[in-house]
Amino acid sequence: MFWVLFLLTAWAGALLSCARLLRAASDGAEPAPGGATAHHxxxxxxxxxxxxxxxxxxxxxxxxxxxxxxxxxxxxxxxxxxxxxxxxxxxxxxxxxxxxxxxxxxxxxxxxxxxxxxxxxxxxxxxxxxxxxAVPEDARAGISAGVDAVRGASALTVALAAASFAVPTGGTTPTLVLCWFALPLILTLGCLGIARFESHPYSSWASPAGxxxxxxxxxxxxxxxxxxxxxxxxxxxxxxxxxxxxxxxxxxxxxxxxxxx
Incomplete structure (x- = not known):
């Protein structure tokens, strides 16, 4: 059942990377302290x-x-x-x-x-x-790093899924193994898709007010x-x-x- 350890590793990477991206996106959406609240x-x-x-x-x-x-x-x-x-x-x-x-x-x-x-x-x-x-530079860097982390977790999940076939699966069918690994992959790809959909229509330089x-x-x-x-x-x-x-x-x-x- 070594493949279960691979699966847990994939889940850990997916959860941690998605949480990092969500936190960075939340920080980037916060208005700057002391910034004006209304503009034309x-x-x-x-x-x-x-x-x-x-x-x-x-x-x-x-x-x-x-x-x-x-x-x-x-x-x-x-x-x-x-x-x-x-x-x-x-x-x-x-x-x-x-x-x-x-x-x-x-x-x-x-x-x-x-x-x-x-x-x-x-x-x-x-x-x-x-x-x-405008989104502060550190917030933009955090979002970029978060996206890279989620992409890395997606690649890690695919790699671990492939590696799971090189170890004993304890009678578990390959289809079931792939289904289990598909769950963290869906999470990471879905997080990237939401991040792209929710991204600003022009660029990440402007805050929601901008x-x-x-x-x-x-x-x-x-x-x-x-x-x-x-x-x-x-x-x-x-x-x-x-x-x-x-x-x-x-x-x-x-x-x-x-x-x-």
């Missing part, structure tokens, strides 16, 4: 909406595309960006401009990565967290304002295929020819 979507600027919808990377993307629309940056389908106006009008624009090389040209991905890690984005995140609109604001912003301004749509839905909301290609390229690319508009 008009109180969000687009940088804040971008952070809530997609985190630091989305903020950098929105800044790049906003400057491109103002003809202050040139983004090419080859994945390179060129500075046309070297004066930043806010801290986030200055963080983007500071990521360029001395010749004013850099791969879009390099600029995006550097700008996403800038102090200006961290200050934006802190402000949203203090307002109760999600409500994003939903309202998308409904009221997402169709009429291109930058609002980009803030909420990301690069897939960009209508120009060349710009989508520019934002989709990695660090490697061909240095673009200069072209005008």
């Amino acid at each position: 979507y008009d109180e969000l600027n687009l940088y804040e909406a971008a952070y809530l919808a997609g985190g630091p990377r989305r903020v950098a993307e929105l800044t790049l595309l906003s400057m491109e629309r103002q003809r202050r940056l040139l983004l090419t389908h080859t994945g390179w960006a060129t500075v046309l106006d070297p004066v930043g009008r806010d801290p986030l624009e200055r963080s983007v401009l500071g990521a360029f090389g001395p010749d004013g040209q850099s791969p879009v991905e390099s600029v995006r990565t550097a700008a996403a890690g800038d102090e200006a984005v961290r200050a934006l995140a802190d402000r949203l967290g203090a307002a109760g609109l 999600q409500r604001l994003l939903t309202a912003l998308d409904r009221e301004r997402g169709r009429s304002e291109p930058l609002a749509a980009i803030a909420v839905r990301g690069v897939r909301a960009v209508g120009d295929p060349d710009l989508r290609a520019a934002m989709s390229c990695g660090n490697r690319g061909t240095v673009p020819r200069q072209r005008g508009y």
Whole structure:
């Protein structure tokens, strides 16, 4: 009956990992201490909406595309960006401009990565967290670790079920053994499914209060304002295929020819 020990191990892993994920999700849903309890979507600027919808990377993307629309940056389908106006009008624009090389040209991905890690984005995140609109970093890390733990427990259950056939089953039929192991597997897979279903429609960066604001912003301004749509839905909301290609390229690319508009 060694397979019973395997089964108990599978149950222990399933129960502990699911409990860890549920606790992390509960902590992430709690409002920040001292955060405001009522907000209106008009109180969000687009940088804040971008952070809530997609985190630091989305903020950098929105800044790049906003400057491109103002003809202050040139983004090419080859994945390179060129500075046309070297004066930043806010801290986030200055963080983007500071990521360029001395010749004013850099791969879009390099600029995006550097700008996403800038102090200006961290200050934006802190402000949203203090307002109760963004999920704190430690809570996001806890949820991610919880999901990884449940996935690991699912894999462990499958491995233990397979290993149970290598030991004596005491007359128990293989079908019955599999049925017993199916129970903890159903628990872990169900927990992952619920976590995915209950996850925020945009991302895990926003708290429930922040999600409500994003939903309202998308409904009221997402169709009429291109930058609002980009803030909420990301690069897939960009209508120009060349710009989508520019934002989709990695660090490697061909240095673009200069072209005008």
